[in-house]
Amino acid sequence: xxxxxxxxxxxxxxxxxxxxxxxxxxxxxxxxxxxxxxxxxxxxxxxxxxxxxxxxxxxxxxxxxxxxxxxxxxxxxxxxxxxxxxxxxxxxxxxxxxxxxxxxxxxxxxxxxxxxxxxxxxxxxxxxxxxxxxxxxxxxxxxxxxxxxxxxxxxxx
Numbered sequence: 001x002x003x004x005x006x007x008x009x010x011x012x013x014x015x016x017x018x019x020x021x022x023x024x025x026x027x028x029x030x031x032x033x034x035x036x037x038x039x040x041x042x043x044x045x046x047x048x049x050x051x052x053x054x055x056x057x058x059x060x061x062x063x064x065x066x067x068x069x070x071x072x073x074x075x076x077x078x079x080x081x082x083x084x085x086x087x088x089x090x091x092x093x094x095x096x097x098x099x100x101x102x103x104x105x106x107x108x109x110x111x112x113x114x115x116x117x118x119x120x121x122x123x124x125x126x127x128x129x130x131x132x133x134x135x136x137x138x139x140x141x142x143x144x145x146x147x148x149x150x151x152x153x154x155x156x157x
Contacts, residue, residue, distance in 0.1 A: 007043075008027075013151075030155060
């Protein structure tokens with residue numbers, strides 16, 4: 001059976017689906033779709049912790065679906081900008097997991113992940129699938145994926 005690991009860049013998916021469609025992503029539909037392709041042996045959602053009730057409810061919903069939720073604190077800089085980036089954490093976890101699965105599924109449109117996708121395909125021989133909003137997913141990430149799945153209306157609430 002196809003062993004699958006799923007990694008979700010929550011902030012990226014939240015903002016790209018909101019910008020492109022004005023709607024939210026449906027993580028249950030994603031889980032159903034991916035689990036129909038094999039056994040999900042690991043599923044991690046990377047999010048920013050602000051501590052508000054709506055966010056806590058969302059994180060609990062992800063856990064009920066089957067995701068492990070990893071949180072980083074939200075950092076507000078003195079210049080008004082904010083920071084909450086999981087790219088390195090996602091990369092470390094993908095590299096540690098890719099050797100034990102057949103398929104890595106990454107939900108993000110961030111082009112910084114193209115090198116990661118290329119490396120795990122080459123070094124571990126895994127299939128690397130990417131889900132992203134078409135207009136907001138880096139071309140380099142789409143090209144590096146074994147399979148690119150555009151996020152459209154059928155994966156939205």
